[in-house]
Amino acid sequence: MKWDNIIGTTLLSFALICLVVLFWPTQNLSTLISFSIPDDLSGTLELIQSNRVLLGEKTEISLKVTIIGDQQGRQVLKLFNELELDNLEVTPKGEGIVIVVPSKPLVFKWTTIPLKAGTTSGTLWLFSESVYGDKDLILARxxxxxxKTFLGFSSLSAKIFSLVILVIGVLIFFYSRILRILAI
Known part of the structure; x- marks a missing residue:
């Protein structure tokens, strides 16, 4: 086997392995939490999040709220939510307020983008407003x-680096064939 085939095959293999790892979907964790509040309401919360992400890659955190029980006597149920995380760009920012329709589950979604490598900690807050205007804590999770970085690169940089290595690997692998075609 010629040097161009050996080096080309090695670079192609490396680039393809990197691209597969980079584009492989991350596993989301789902947590089911029961709750009840003083207004005789109860329900379940389903938190879906990824514990590991690549630097610069968008991820989504969602919280599905399902109210169980009779809400006939209530005029309005308001839920307040906020996701506080350091070193992550979180969208939407700040406190959100939603009026709940009892017969339908409600889903809160946040998009996050890590700004630096390392461990990020924070809190997901969920409050309800009672008929008297008092806020009751439902969740402080x-x-x-x-x-993580990939070979010291952010997600986008690693993808570009892998694509460049892939192109270089193809060019080196077909180097002698390209020279023969150009010589004709």
């Missing part, structure tokens, strides 16, 4: 996300 610690959130922990591990942000």
């Amino acid at each position: 610690p959130i922990r996300i591990e942000t």
Whole structure:
């Protein structure tokens, strides 16, 4: 086997392995939490999040709220939510307020982008507002996300690097064939 085939095959293999690892979907964790509040309401919360992400890659955290029980006597149920995380860009920012329709589950979604590698900790807050205007805490859930780099690169840089290595590998692999075609 010629040197161009050996080096080309090695670079192609390396680039393809990197691209598969980079584009492989991360596993989301789902946590089911029961709750009840003083207004005789109860329900379940389903928190879906990824514990590990690549630097610079968007991830989603979602919280599905399902109210169980009779809400006939209530006029309005308001839920307040906020996701606080350090070193992550979180969208939407700040406190959100939603009026709940009892017969339908409600889903809160946040998009996060890690700004630096390391472990990020924060809290997901969920409050309800009672008929008297008092806020009742439903959830104060610690959130922990591990942000990793890939070979020292952010997600986008690693993808570009892998594509460049792939192109170089193809060119080296077909180097002698390209020279023969150009010589004709």
